[in-house]
Amino acid sequence: MKNSFAERCYKILRKVPRGKVTTYGEIAKALKSNAYRAVGNAMNKNPFPGSKVPCHRVVKSNGEVGGFASETGKKVSMLKEEGINIVEGKIDLGKYLYKF
DNA sequence: ACGGTGACGCTCA
């Protein structure tokens, strides 16, 4: 159960500093895999919503926040609060995309 | 063992 792909994603996600965001693709690359789908799955099964694993800090490669914020939009506001400039649910990856 | 599913990514029209 430990050292599983999901655990890997969480670990990487945790090393993303506040005010920055990462993409599923970057996480997959960090895992030496192109399993961006699996990364999303791991987040979906995320055992620690909010504090341990800041899933809201993970965005899509095109700059969209992602499905988890589609319904409420609260997560978007949360990212903004961290200092990330978001316009219409789009994040400026050129400024806030954290690279491993 | 197999197939379906999913918080995605990229290319083509």
Added chain:
DNA sequence: TTGAGCGCCACCG
């Protein structure tokens, strides 16, 4: 530019 389709890997039933 926008929309649609195809491909990717890992997990669950």
